[in-house]
Amino acid sequence: LKSFFRFGLSVMARDGAQKLSMQKIRKMSMEAELGYTDSNNPFGDNTMSQKFVWKKKNEFLAAAGQYQAPTRDGEIKKHREKLQEIKNVKKRRTEREKEQDLLEKQREERAREEAQEQYDEWVSTAEEFHLAQAKMRSSIRIQQGRERPMDLVDKALQIVDGETFDDMTVLDKAPYRILYGLSKLQLQESKDEIRNFMLNDTRHKQFWKAMLIVCDDALAKVQASSMSTRTKRDDGIPQTAADDVEELLSTQAPEELVKLEEQIARSLEQGGDGVDTQFFEAVQKRLPLYKARAQIDTIHQTAYAKMQEWQASIHRKKRKEADAATDEGHDRIVAWDGEVPDVGPPVGADDAGDYSPLLDPFSDDEAQPVEAGACSPALHDVDHEEVVGETCVDPTDDEEKRSRLRSKLKEMHGGSESSIPQQVADRMVEDAKRKGLAEDEHVLRGEEILAARRYEWEDKYKPRKPRFFNRVRTGYQWTKYNQAHYDHDNPPPKVVQGYKFNIFYPDLIDKTKCPTYSLEKADAPDQILIRFRAGPPYEDVAFKIVNKEWLTDHRWGFRASFDRGVFQLHFNFRLPRYRK
Numbered sequence: 001l002k003s004f005f006r007f008g009l010s011v012m013a014r015d016g017a018q019k020l021s022m023q024k025i026r027k028m029s030m031e032a033e034l035g036y037t038d039s040n041n042p043f044g045d046n047t048m049s050q051k052f053v054w055k056k057k058n059e060f061l062a063a064a065g066q067y068q069a070p071t072r073d074g075e076i077k078k079h080r081e082k083l084q085e086i087k088n089v090k091k092r093r094t095e096r097e098k099e100q101d102l103l104e105k106q107r108e109e110r111a112r113e114e115a116q117e118q119y120d121e122w123v124s125t126a127e128e129f130h131l132a133q134a135k136m137r138s139s140i141r142i143q144q145g146r147e148r149p150m151d152l153v154d155k156a157l158q159i160v161d162g163e164t165f166d167d168m169t170v171l172d173k174a175p176y177r178i179l180y181g182l183s184k185l186q187l188q189e190s191k192d193e194i195r196n197f198m199l200n201d202t203r204h205k206q207f208w209k210a211m212l213i214v215c216d217d218a219l220a221k222v223q224a225s226s227m228s229t230r231t232k233r234d235d236g237i238p239q240t241a242a243d244d245v246e247e248l249l250s251t252q253a254p255e256e257l258v259k260l261e262e263q264i265a266r267s268l269e270q271g272g273d274g275v276d277t278q279f280f281e282a283v284q285k286r287l288p289l290y291k292a293r294a295q296i297d298t299i300h301q302t303a304y305a306k307m308q309e310w311q312a313s314i315h316r317k318k319r320k321e322a323d324a325a326t327d328e329g330h331d332r333i334v335a336w337d338g339e340v341p342d343v344g345p346p347v348g349a350d351d352a353g354d355y356s357p358l359l360d361p362f363s364d365d366e367a368q369p370v371e372a373g374a375c376s377p378a379l380h381d382v383d384h385e386e387v388v389g390e391t392c393v394d395p396t397d398d399e400e401k402r403s404r405l406r407s408k409l410k411e412m413h414g415g416s417e418s419s420i421p422q423q424v425a426d427r428m429v430e431d432a433k434r435k436g437l438a439e440d441e442h443v444l445r446g447e448e449i450l451a452a453r454r455y456e457w458e459d460k461y462k463p464r465k466p467r468f469f470n471r472v473r474t475g476y477q478w479t480k481y482n483q484a485h486y487d488h489d490n491p492p493p494k495v496v497q498g499y500k501f502n503i504f505y506p507d508l509i510d511k512t513k514c515p516t517y518s519l520e521k522a523d524a525p526d527q528i529l530i531r532f533r534a535g536p537p538y539e540d541v542a543f544k545i546v547n548k549e550w551l552t553d554h555r556w557g558f559r560a561s562f563d564r565g566v567f568q569l570h571f572n573f574r575l576p577r578y579r580k
Contacts, residue, residue: 023049030049127199127200130200134200135158138154138155148189152175154201156175156299157299159303168306175211175296176214176292176293188219191212198212211292213289214292249283253294257294264287425507443471444543463537467503470543472500474494476492477495498557498572501517501543502568503534505534515533515562517560526547528547529545548574552571
């Protein structure tokens with residue numbers, strides 16, 4: 001109020017101490033303190049400086065005899081209170097805007113944090129998924145016998161982490177040694193696999209980095225060896241000392257290599273005339289490779305020790321089972337007290353209990369003198385009168401005839417020569433059955449009867465049917481229709497989803513030619529005949545299967561191979577797409 005009065009005094013002094021109107025005072029005070037005018041204000045009010053008069057109220061008060069005319073000081077005081085209230089409102093509005101800005105910033109920051117957390121979780125889930133897929137592909141390749149070097153390395157890492165397998169066998173030497181025996185193409189493929197594992201397997205990222213360092217070194221050596229001319233060594237290590245340096249560094253432990261690296265770094269910092277800077281820099285450049293090798297070798301030794309423990313446990317288990325079987329056999333033996341029961345003399349025995357015939361000597365008349373060689377036939381000369389005109393037999397031809405006759409008799413009467421291939425085939429079938437069936441697999445029994453045909457090699461070999469052990473894979477197809485009409489408690493009928501054919505040819509004459517298969521029409525349109533052909537001495541064999549589209553990619557289980565006398569054909573059917 002004092003400032004307002006000072007403002008009023010200044011105005012009065014400026015106007016020559018004349019009495020100003022309240023409208024002018026309001027107008028000048030609003031413009032000076034608030035910056036508002038009738039033409040420029042945030043409310044769009046052109047009568048802001050004018051006084052508001054409540055005429056009806058004044059008339060009502062005047063009629064009641066209670067009206068009091070406002071004084072100049074009272075109007076100035078009210079005007080000052082209104083100005084202060086406007087200032088407070090502006091201040092609260094400014095503070096509220098700041099609070100809203102702060103809240104908006106906090107909401108945006110919180111939203112960014114939630115988005116970052118969701119992204120990190122998504123990245124972690126994606127890494128786990130890709131790692132699980134990589135391990136699954138690795139285990140499938142190992143089971144199917146087409147493993148790659150990195151598959152066995154990943155298996156060793158899982159064994160170190162405590163996972164168990166039916167077969168705990170790992171590499172007999174450090175994994176990095178395998179890389180130096182691969183070709184350039186195989187090294188490039190191994191490098192891609194190592195990068196994939198390094199990207200997804202964050203738990204063993206340092207190990208895969210070490211493998212990548214060794215793989216790059218092996219690839220560099222292969223590229224250098226493939227050059228037309230041998231390049232001169234430019235790594236600073238003389239050729240005479242290179243072998244000694246490699247032998248020294250390859251035998252050091254990881255901790256010793258770290259200490260050696262620190263010593264070389266201090267020597268290079270200190271310098272001096274007696275320090276071979278080029279040699280030490282070259283050794284320092286090679287140290288990361290040998291540190292990576294030592295790290296890989298440490299993990300391999302751990303996995304190899306666990307494999308030996310597994311082998312020892314398997315050996316103890318087999319030994320225990322064998323001892324148990326031996327004890328069970330001993331328990332079945334009846335104890336003998338050492339006494340022989342009296343069963344009487346044997347039938348045909350004499351009074352002394354002896355049933356052997358008596359040997360009586362010849363009499364003097366019966367005894368004949370025996371000359372030396374009297375039991376051998378007499379040898380006559382070829383020109384002897386008893387030999388001329390007789391047929392002579394050559395011993396070699398006679399032995400060949402006897403051998404052919406012996407083989408024929410054995411084959412006619414089930415001898416060992418004809419039964420050996422059959423026994424081998426039976427053993428191969430039993431080995432396949434011993435592996436067992438999966439939950440969704442069943443044995444495919446029986447074969448189709450083919451029309452009789454004559455083979456070109458029947459004159460030399462006796463045709464016979466090969467043995468086989470085939471499996472069919474069945475399962476449910478949860479199409480839209482089946483989902484609407486069935487559930488897991490009341491599932492739909494099973495359908496055939498694939499086959500696994502194992503045809504055994506242990507006695508195939510030409511093992512360099514792989515057996516083949518072909519598809520032929522069957523009686524029913526929804527079925528087809530698959531025929532397997534091989535060389536002598538095996539006949540064709542055929543089976544009736546479902547006529548569906550095959551998945552011929554190895555990623556979907558397709559396999560067609562011939563190894564160790566077994567032809568394997570595994571395939572799955574393409575799943576039908578449900579369309580409305």
